[in-house]
Amino acid sequence: MAEKAIGRDIAPPDLRAKITGRARYAEDFRAEGMLFAKLLLSPMPHCRVRRIDASAALAMEGVVDILTADDPMMPEITGVAAEAALTNEPLYEGEPVLAVAAVDETTAANAIEAIRVDFEPLPFVVDPLDSLRPGGPNARLDGNIQWREGQTREIREFKWTDADFDAAGPDRLPMGEPQVEFNIGDVEDGFGDADLVLEETILHQSLSHHPMEPRSVMAYWQNGKLYLHTSTQSTARTHASLANRLGMDQSDVVLVTEYCGGGFGSKISGAPINDVAAIMSRKTGRPVMLRITRYEENSIGRARPGFQAFAKMGFRNDGRVTAIDLYIVQDAGSYGSSGDFNTAGSVATLNYQPDHMRFRAVSVYTNTPPRSAQRAPGGAQIVAMLEPIMDKAARELGIDRLAIRRLNAPGEDAWLGPNRGTLTSCFAREALDIGAEVFGWEERSRLSGTRRGTKAIGVGIGVSPFVGGSRGMDGLLVIRPDGKLYIHQGIGNLGTHSIADTGRAAADVLDMDWNDCEVVWGDTSRNLPWSSSQSGSQTTHAHTRANHAAALDAKAKLQEIAASVLGGSPDAYDCGDGRVFQASNPGRGMSFADAAQRAIDMGGRYSGHELPEDLNPMTVASANNLAGEGLIGVARDNYGGEGGVWSWVMGFAQVEVDVETGKIDITEYTGVTDCGTVLHPRSLAAQIHGGAVQGFGQARSQKWVFDPQWGVAFAKRFYTARPPGILDVPLRMDWAAVDLPDPQTPVGAKGIGEPPIGAGAAAVASAVADALGGQCLCRTPLTTDVVLAALTGTEQPYRPLETHV
């Protein structure tokens, strides 16, 4: 018996390359005759290009070509609020207008400087509430919201009334007509049942993803095919979206994306900017490198949408939530249709299981960079917003803050959303209990409000659920005559180690030593199967299933081959240690190497010449290329299942707030997860802790600043945007997992990328409020200025709903 791969710490197969500098990210590739492209960005938040004078630039020695939005070679991007790579009507400061290619980057930069663009300023808005005012500016010429009704999608102008604003006053959220609304029960009945009702105005900032690797791209064309190196979270899905954007057949695009220097939701599938390198290369007939700078990354690189919100929660005396009334105004940025606000509503239902709830929201375009999913989109915001209110309720009701969470936490009968969807599994209470134990809640909560010198101690809990799975993807494996198992992965290598870890499902089904398994990934010319996107924490769930299914297919073929050679029925055979053998007589069997050779000889389904009919065309194309090279295991995940797949992290934090300076130290952190079966403990710990660190940034330091008069962004440097450094987090962090399998998936594993961030953010927000004696500031980030103003009773630096500060 080979040692099971699932549940062990095994270094990922790409680690050595990563730590020796050999791993090649997009900007590390070179090609003969490569040109450098450079972008010209919009200096204004909203404007129209009236005229471009590039004559001086094009006359410069070494300048090869220019690409503008009008170039006939640029793909036509259709769809409501769809985003092209270059535009003649920039919707935010920093949006790319044109690109120049030159023989070197300095020349390209000089050329950009020599281009004169005549911009006509257009009305702009950076605060959603300003846009909702009667007569307020719209971010787009055709309106300020994306209206959705049935299949209809259109940009509309959406305004509230003066009465809506007057009723709220300056510092409370006006609540005019919502764009979306759902009701569960009757929220007023719920407040009628309540012994305590709390009401808060809440601000949650927008924040950039800041992946370490900017989305640089290098492209060239050869024999009619596009070869493109870029930084993306997904491989198969990016391949598809890239081909689709460019109007090409997927088979004419080779995407190389062996490594991705972080995405966090900002690089799910192909970035629009990829078009620039692809088309510039087609136009010039030469390879083109578009090195994206940090400044550009912070313009085009996406951000989590911020919320301006109202939350009212009713509680019984025992702490049970009776009703939630939630109103969210989402900053939708300039493009697309970020669904964070809707997800936030659903997560609120799941987290507190209220009998009565009203959810209202409007998502308003602004002339700020495009938003996208960021780890737990909507979820991370809402738990950071509502968990401190749970604390406040517990404090007012005189009950323990862990107890109030246990009481409200979903159990076996968990549901979510207006349609009361069910879940495949939920061990939220178990995770809370383990967390209380590991963190030492009972002891630590006694420190609450105590002092260490000038430092007030606070402890907090953040309950954070998020989706963790999808179904129906393909697995593709080859057992070659060398006896090794080749696990082909169409999933991207975004740093979660899932390219390897999901493959363990296949190794264990075949009882193969992990050392005899090779992972094939990151280059679509290497025959990769169709996959989920690497977003929404789908991958662990989707691809342990797909690889499991493909491995069962391979195993059945091994058994059949063995039976045909050695006699008896296929069921009499088992697999282990690279052999297929008779269970009753293990000595009688054959090696995988021999079986692979037999499979090639036998052809048909064994060698991949016949394939299941339900595979995605990408998998079929890859399997066709592999046919005859070994025993092919290939299958679509048809395991099915009922309900949504959700995972949890319970964050427990301890902070010290210096009452004289407002400085916050996060001194302790424990994250405990329910993500089903643990595939790879150390990697799981990294997700829990890494997500928490991002959550610490969200709760405490990360800024997204605009000058409201000029509509121009400031926090575009790391030192102004302030993502956490190594000294801003606890010196040591702890973790644990419930480690109970999800019963609806063969390996039992659920995804875990998303929930850690909300857990970290909410636990810290809750702990800071605790250190402040229960004062919930109801805003993020809790920067030194905000905290000190609260501690000293000084005027707050910002009004409660003042955004982009």
Add this chain to the structure above:
Amino acid sequence: MTEVEIIRDRGPRNYSRRKFIKGVIAAGATVSASSYLFRGPGVLTAGQARGGVERLMTLSVNGQQRRVDVLPYETLAMTLRYKLGLTGTKLGCDRAECGACTVHIDGVSHYACSMLTHQVRGRAIRTIEGLESPDGELHPVQQAVMDEGGFQCAFCAPGFIMSMAEFTENNPGATREQCAQALSGNLCRCGDYNKILNSAERAVEYMSQRA
């Protein structure tokens, strides 16, 4: 909005004063300007001021002497990545903020994005590619990272490892807290600091075994 336009119109102030003759150096064993980055401006001749730095220089990188043609305003990160092919040194911000480009100059950690190559003439440069021994044995720090399961996206890894190598080579018995201070010039956006510190502590241990 007129001010915004004015800013855009601040043209190159002195650029036109310089007279560059464009071309490409052809130079035998030299890594020439026909490498990728700075091909355009070519050789400075008539316009070149007396006493300015000589472009052709020898760099000592990972124990090797490399002849290379370097423009006066070229950063070390660019020379390493685009002229010497040492792409392990990453550009995360190009502004001395993230540490992904950390290299050693005479054994001391620097941000390669924020020094001119001409500033390190005659000094010993070590990059991530130079940490392994010639026979492929990992540096104790790399081994420690390997044994702790390493980084996530790892774009920051070369920089972190270089900082960790300098620190552990010079500070036997360092504590976890001292390691954190030493690594505070490197940013990891995956937030993998806990594992990075586990690796650093293990590296301290491996270094002491090696000593």
Add this chain to the structure above:
Amino acid sequence: MAVIRDMIPPCELFQPASIGDALNLLDQYGEDSWVLAGGLDSFDWFKDRIKRPEAIVDLGGIEELKGIRADGDGLVIGPMTSLTEVATHPDIVGRFGLLAQAAAEVATPQIRNQGTLGGNLAQDTRCWYYRGGWPCYRAGGNICYASAPKAMNAEHCVFGASRCVAVNPSDTAPAMIALDAQMVVTNAAGETVYDAEDFFIGPGIDIERMTVMEPGDLLTAIRIPGTWAGADFHFEKIRDRQSWDFSLVTVASAIRTSGGTIQDARISVNGVAPYPMRLDEAERAVIGQAASDDTGIAAGDIAIRRAQPLRHNAYKLPLMKNLVRRAVRAEV
């Protein structure tokens, strides 16, 4: 709002080996020259293509500008000495720990390895309007964007505004003032010695400069007198991140007490004005008083008396007040 980021525009680089050669170059190129110390401030300007010198004069090869040596009962520090060396040199750590601590809290280890004491002292402001290339007063224009009614100015000044509301970001500058340091500035005409307090200037004197130094000037030595050697020092820099962040408010103080009574004091703050401020009034108020929290509170109140906060930075008042309080009271 610069157009191009991250490619330095073509220019010439000079690497003189002596102060004399450097001065000749600066004289020759005048306003088109740029003095390069560690470069960490300079490269930002170049990469943003906002400052476009014709000639960069790299001081890295001038040995006489480096090193720390005894000078009577004080020290002379070469301005090209790295911040790491300043933070770890036994004479500085042992006798002028205030400066060592200030240097140790600059940015990050890599920056301290390369950044110099002179560069840290002479660095430009971090006002994000000015840094972004906006044509403000400091950039030669005729407006201050940061003090406009809707401007984002949480990190701007509460004292010393004069058209410009930027702050001095240096961590070592207030330590220099607290230690009564002197700056030796040399140019073609000779040498001038400035008290640290006078070396840093506000926009009322010259809105385009942070120090007295003009084109053609070089900072050639930093003298730390023995006056405050071994005094009770307090340095505290409050920032939102614990590495690579500029201070919101910093306090640096040197105090001599006897039997619990303050005999003499120097208190300086940075991050609150366009220049590091010496708090003379607060100093006078604490001399002769007990080194107690009450004295600290009184000193803090005096320190912020004439502060004029902008729209978003009123928090700097309690912060500054409390930092002065902590500097004065003996514990913490």
